[in-house]
Amino acid sequence: MNMSSDMEQVTERVKVFYENNPYPGLGDKLMFRGVRLESAHMEKSGKILYPGCGTGHGVVSMAVARPDLQYYGLDLSEPSLDIARQLAKKHGVVVEFKQGDYMKPLPWPFRFQYLSLQGTLHHAADPSAALINLVNHLEQDGLIFINLYGQKYHRRRF
Numbered sequence: 837m838n839m840s841s842d843m844e845q846v847t848e849r850v851k852v853f854y855e856n857n858p859y860p861g862l863g864d865k866l867m868f869r870g871v872r873l874e875s876a877h878m879e880k881s882g883k884i885l886y887p888g889c890g891t892g893h894g895v896v897s898m899a900v901a902r903p904d905l906q907y908y909g910l911d912l913s914e915p916s917l918d919i920a921r922q923l924a925k926k927h928g929v930v931v932e933f934k935q936g937d938y939m940k941p942l943p944w945p946f947r948f949q950y951l952s953l954q955g956t957l958h959h960a961a962d963p964s965a966a967l968i969n970l971v972n973h974l975e976q977d978g979l980i981f982i983n984l985y986g987q988k989y990h991r992r993r994f
Contacts, residue, residue, distance in 0.1 A: 888956025892917075
């Protein structure tokens with residue numbers, strides 16, 4: 837088996853898992869703690885992408901708090917994106933959601949001022965390659981926010 841098909845298998849397993857287990861659900865609260873931390877560093881308006889946005893709680897939270905930005909979400913899981921679209925509608929915000937893999941070229945023809953990866957990069961088959969791909973879609977003076985789960989978090993959960 838070659839490296840490419842190994843990575844595709846990892847991506848497919850992540851996709852299937854989140855298609856069967858979208859999280860968090862539509863009724864769960866928005867996530868404003870992270871929004872405050874990120875927003876403090878966002879001095880420019882512009883486009884912000886949430887790669888691996890899942891059910892949209894992060895991007896919708898930011899859209900509620902910062903209506904001066906343009907919002908985009910990308911995720912492997914269409915069931916998660918269905919919840920994300922409902923969540924955006926419920927909170928009266930505009931977010932363009934698309935299904936896709938951020939290990940591949942992004943489906944938008946422009947660069948982003950901000951990228952926000954919230955608990956997703958470690959799911960990529962090759963996190964380094966994913967990050968390189970994403971940075972190539974970032975404005976030259978753009979910012980990237982990355983939240984990774986640490987060992988302490990996983991001990992708490994499992």
